[in-house]
Amino acid sequence: DAGVTQSPTHLIKTRGQQVTLRCSPKSGHDTVSWYQQALGQGPQFIFQYYEEEERQRGNFPDRFSGHQFPNYSSELNVNALLLGDSALYLCASSLPDSYEQYFGPGTRLTVT
Amino acid sequence: AQSVSQHNHHVILSEAASLELGCNYSYGGTVNLFWYVQYPGQHLQLLLKYFSGDPLVKGIKGFEAEFIKSKFSFNLRKPSVQWSDTAEYFCAVNAKGGANNLFFGTGTRLTVIP
Numbered sequence: 001d002a003g004v005t006q007s008p009t010h011l012i013k014t015r016g017q018q019v020t021l022r023c024s025p026k027s028g029h030d031t032v033s034w035y036q037q038a039l040g041q042g043p044q045f046i047f048q049y050y051e052e053e054e055r056q057r058g059n060f061p062d063r064f065s066g067h068q069f070p071n072y073s074s075e076l077n078v079n080a081l082l083l084g085d086s087a088l089y090l091c092a093s094s095l096p097d098s099y100e101q102y103f104g105p106g107t108r109l110t111v112t
Numbered sequence: 113a114q115s116v117s118q119h120n121h122h123v124i125l126s127e128a129a130s131l132e133l134g135c136n137y138s139y140g141g142t143v144n145l146f147w148y149v150q151y152p153g154q155h156l157q158l159l160l161k162y163f164s165g166d167p168l169v170k171g172i173k174g175f176e177a178e179f180i181k182s183k184f185s186f187n188l189r190k191p192s193v194q195w196s197d198t199a200e201y202f203c204a205v206n207a208k209g210g211a212n213n214l215f216f217g218t219g220t221r222l223t224v225i226p
Binding site for chain 1: 116118144146148154155156157158161163202204206208211212213214215216217218219
């Protein structure tokens with residue numbers, strides 16, 4: 001049973017560009033959450049998707065957007081990249097109505 | 113708003129020493145509590161969780177944590193650490209009855225010296 005998978009592993013972008021990160025949830029999980037983990041910090045909640053809709057959103061600007069597909073996989077899009085967007089982006093999935101989340105390995109984004 | 117404080121930023125211990133990492137949270141309602149571990153180069157893994165019941169919870173690899181409601185604390189403990197426990201430890205909370213998104217502390221880096 002595959003856990004949460006994310007792609008790509010690493011990514012280098014230039015300031016002002018746009019980026020798309022991908023996540024496949026653990027088998028049977030229908031809820032996907034995205035977190036940003038800056039160096040030396042704990043993960044910060046970006047948003048959560050359930051039934052292909054954004055259910056909850058953290059304190060992140062509209063440059064951060066997402067999508068969930070019918071197979072429950074998800075994308076995180078970031079427009080107009082800033083140097084401060086450099087971080088590890090984590091995807092987590094959970095079972096319906098469960099408080100417990102399972103994390104993927106993350107995508108390391110570097111903005112130059 | 114929810115917040116989580118981990119006051120120990122970096123802890124260095126010798127093997128076989130006892131460990132206690134502090135975690136305090138701030139939230140007006142009832143919460144679920146978690147400790148996650150991030151080993152070097154690996155993804156976040158759940159160590160243990162508290163939803164309700166016995167405030168002393170046991171997790172994997174000999175870790176345990178105690179929920180003290182009056183102190184808004186959920187400290188992590190291990191009687192005897194091993195070199196393999198070297199990792200980053202994160203305390204996290206989410207709200208009962210709400211969305212399950214987690215609020216994390218800033219983490220504590222544990223270095224165990226052989």
